[in-house]
Amino acid sequence: MVEAFHSFQMFLQSYFPLLQIQLTDVLDIAILAFVIYKLLWMLRKTSSGRVMWGVLILMMVMFISSNNVLGLTATSFLLDKVVQWGFVVLVVLFQPEIRRFLERMGSGRLGFVFAANKESGQEVETAILQTTEAYTDLSRDKVGALMVFERQNLLDDVIKTGTALDCGVSSELLKNIFWNKAPLHDGAVIVRNGRIMGAGCMLPLSGNVNLSRDLGMRHRAGIGMSEHSDAVVVIVSEETGSISAAVGGMLKRHLAPETLERLLRNELLNDKQEEKKGNQIPLLGLLMGQGKKEEGEQP
Numbered sequence: 309m310v311e312a313f314h315s316f317q318m319f320l321q322s323y324f325p326l327l328q329i330q331l332t333d334v335l336d337i338a339i340l341a342f343v344i345y346k347l348l349w350m351l352r353k354t355s356s357g358r359v360m361w362g363v364l365i366l367m368m369v370m371f372i373s374s375n376n377v378l379g380l381t382a383t384s385f386l387l388d389k390v391v392q393w394g395f396v397v398l399v400v401l402f403q404p405e406i407r408r409f410l411e412r413m414g415s416g417r418l419g420f421v422f423a424a425n426k427e428s429g430q431e432v433e434t435a436i437l438q439t440t441e442a443y444t445d446l447s448r449d450k451v452g453a454l455m456v457f458e459r460q461n462l463l464d465d466v467i468k469t470g471t472a473l474d475c476g477v478s479s480e481l482l483k484n485i486f487w488n489k490a491p492l493h494d495g496a497v498i499v500r501n502g503r504i505m506g507a508g509c510m511l512p513l514s515g516n517v518n519l520s521r522d523l524g525m526r527h528r529a530g531i532g533m534s535e536h537s538d539a540v541v542v543i544v545s546e547e548t549g550s551i552s553a554a555v556g557g558m559l560k561r562h563l564a565p566e567t568l569e570r571l572l573r574n575e576l577l578n579d580k581q582e583e584k585k586g587n588q589i590p591l592l593g594l595l596m597g598q599g600k601k602e603e604g605e606q607p
Contacts, residue, residue: 366390431502432576435477439499440569442482443544443551447565452546453486454496454526456511457576461537463498470495470509477504486544496529496541512536516557523559530554540575542568 370387390397399406439455446453456463471492475481477499485507486493495508513525514532523531530541534554541554551563553571563571 429577431476433502433573435499435502436569436572436576438477438479439482439542439572440565442479443542443568444565445479445483446486446544447549447551450546450549451483451486451488451544452493452526453482453542453544454511454530455482455542456496456498456509456530456533457540457542457572458498458500458505459538459540459576461539463500463537463539466496466509466511466533467498467506470498470506472506473504475504477502488546496533511541514557527552527554527559531557531559534558540572542572 366387369383435457443453456466481504482497484490485497492508496511497504498506498509511529512532512535514528514535516531516535519528519531524545524547526546527543530543530552531554533539533541535557538556543552543554544550545552550561551565551568552559552561553563553568554560555575560571
């Protein structure tokens with residue numbers, strides 16, 4: 309491989325004498341490109357990705373104004389002042405991501421610093437089956453339940469509001485958590501990649517003033533969580549025992565157990581397949597890609 313590179317280098321130098329490329333230069337560029345790619349991929353899966361877009365737009369405006377392309381003297385002066393404090397602002401904005409990055413490095417898990425969070429579809433499928441089984445019993449017994457299935461947007465801040473766990477999803481465990489005498493029954497269960505990461509977690513309430521008055525706080529919290537993230541939220545009403553699911557701010561009500569299972573498979577397992585395909589998509593297309601539209605019944 310080294311000999312092939314040297315041959316390619318001699319070919320370039322013969323046709324472009326001013327172009328001097330060394331093997332270390334290629335390695336340097338490859339490492340830098342890999343680091344930037346992984347950082348952007350990590351940010352894409354969090355709400356900080358939108359902040360990053362704002363920073364990029366700000367930098368673009370600053371570049372245009374600083375070169376006096378449009379003669380934006382006042383804007384250039386203001387942006388120059390903003391840049392002076394830009395480093396502190398970025399540290400504040402990306403504090404959760406920076407902390408997670410440093411914690412992985414400090415724990416010695418250097419191999420997982422930039423690793424994508426890949427989980428086999430088997431564990432997700434098991435979680436779907438166990439959730440459907442548990443919700444069938446909870447619906448029959450009219451026991452309230454609230455579960456959040458995390459997707460691209462990480463929900464670490466929500467998990468911190470409850471009790472941190474790390475265990476597989478099982479029907480018996482869910483029924484014990486949501487039993488009305490259990491200490492964690494009043495919050496939400498957060499599921500990441502087919503594993504329960506937290507229980508008794510507090511969710512943001514929906515800001516939609518047009519919601520039906522017969523929806524309780526559990527449903528409003530579920531809709532609110534789906535408005536603030538791309539998570540799939542499944543709910544059991546304590547009053548009626550009906551099963552509902554919230555996706556993208558839309559609530560699908562009165563679901564049969566088999567309908568719930570089909571919905572979870574479509575939303576979670578299809579996302580896993582698209583995420584694997586996403587690793588082969590060019591970086592620009594990855595960043596510019598829009599999330600798929602969710603369809604649902606407006607409550």
